[in-house]
Amino acid sequence: MLFICSYCFRTLCRSVNKISKDYPWEIYTLKELLRATNNFQQENKIGEGGFGSVYWGRTSKGIAVKRLKAMTAKAEMEFAVEVEVLGRVRHQNLLGLRGFYAGGDERLIVYDYMPNHSLLTHLHGQLASECLLDWPKRMRIAIGAAEGLLYLHHEANPHIIHRDIKASNVLLDTEFEAKVADFGFAKLIPEGVSHLTTRVKGTLGYLAPEYAMWGKVSESCDVYSFGILLLEIISARKPIEKLPGGVKRDIVQWVTPYFQKGIFDHIADPKLKGKFDLEQLKSVVMIAIKCTDSNAEKRPSMRDVVEWLKDAVGKKRIKEIPSLSDKNRDEENDKNDTDYDEIGIGKKPSKLRVPNQKYKIR
Known part of the structure; x- marks a missing residue:
């Protein structure tokens, strides 16, 4: 099951690269993202949800890095869908894709950091x-x-x-x-x-x-x-x-x-x-x-x-x-009128040494 999902992910990545060839996507290495986020330390975390966490990254412009929490088929498919969609859209009122990294057990999506939060x-x-x-x-x-x-x-x-x-x-x-x-x-x-x-x-x-x-x-x-x-x-x-x-x-x-x-x-x-x-x-x-x-x-x-x-x-x-x-x-x-279980409530924000507001993600 996981093998099939990983294959689908690689297919989607190739699709994104083809779709986005006219846009200035940045190519990141794992080493670069580890350095930017201080090895994904807790103090850099600005959001947490069911499938992953978001970290603030120190670069010339500032980035937000979404890191897949666990290599489950369900989580990786959602990750792949997001990369697929982000590779297709380009609009001033949509959070754009800066780049992503997919290798080994790591799945990382890189966005622009939004200083005024959510x-x-x-x-x-x-x-x-x-x-x-x-x-x-x-x-x-x-x-x-x-x-x-x-x-x-x-x-x-x-x-x-x-x-x-x-x-x-x-x-x-x-x-x-x-x-x-x-x-x-x-x-x-x-x-x-x-x-x-x-x-x-x-x-x-x-x-x-x-x-x-x-x-x-x-x-x-x-x-x-x-x-x-x-x-x-x-x-x-x-x-x-x-x-x-x-x-x-x-x-x-x-x-x-x-x-x-x-x-x-x-x-x-x-x-x-x-x-x-x-x-x-x-x-x-x-x-x-x-x-x-x-x-x-x-x-x-x-x-x-x-x-x-x-x-x-x-x-x-x-x-x-x-x-x-x-x-x-x-x-x-x-x-x-129907009641539904709520999905996507993040953890309560805490004070951080880096920009200190947590994004709410799943």
Whole structure:
């Protein structure tokens, strides 16, 4: 089993080299990466998950190195898928591949280091209390992440479904530009195929109902996840919260009453202290509600979403977003409300001598 997987990995590596011949990929040796990460010491670790760990590396520009934890067939296949996808994409809002190393028992992927860490860090983590994300930054991050998804869905060949859109997988560069990351669960969609049925993978609170219940995955599943992310960006609330008595409430259920009553200012992150554009907020909430429609066929495409967001931030009137039947929506939410085991929660960040925020990875 492992031999077959390793063969597939080598095949994928050759494919990536062929696809990426026009791009400036760096060729790393194991010795170089060991030196950059101080032999993968604990003090250099900035993230840990089920299949591997991420280390900060000292180079002229700074790198992040993802190291496969164990040579299992499942882990190596996910690693190979990520290399395959990263070799196919090139967009300013996607975390690009700097290079990789595959030899012996080591599987290493090298990325650019993102000094402003993940969106999760700013919404719920170590930097949340500092509120470094003002309203304009949040809107720019939302549009950037949306444009990254638009590229995957409509411009990449073949089209790509990410399957794990969430706050920890949106990284921020020095200018707080969004970089969608972590393609280990991604699916390549052949020409003419509208959806696939597959094993469910993802994170609690972000999964579209049809995917979570039946494993039916399509581009609209990413749209749903992005809608959840959009609500999270403007409210700084988690996708799922526990209420007294152990009851769970998702962010759509939380926002719906405010949306119905038109109390939009209660939706915005209190840490913004009222410093946001109310008309933009109304438009963005409406876009998020459309993205999280329980009926996959009624969700917009990411092309529509990007256009609407740019119109909203440009303070243009958005005529294309139809109104919703809130009563019907509540009934659908109640019918489709399902609990799922959460995947991909990293360890609690600790202080490091190197850049000290942990990425959340699987």
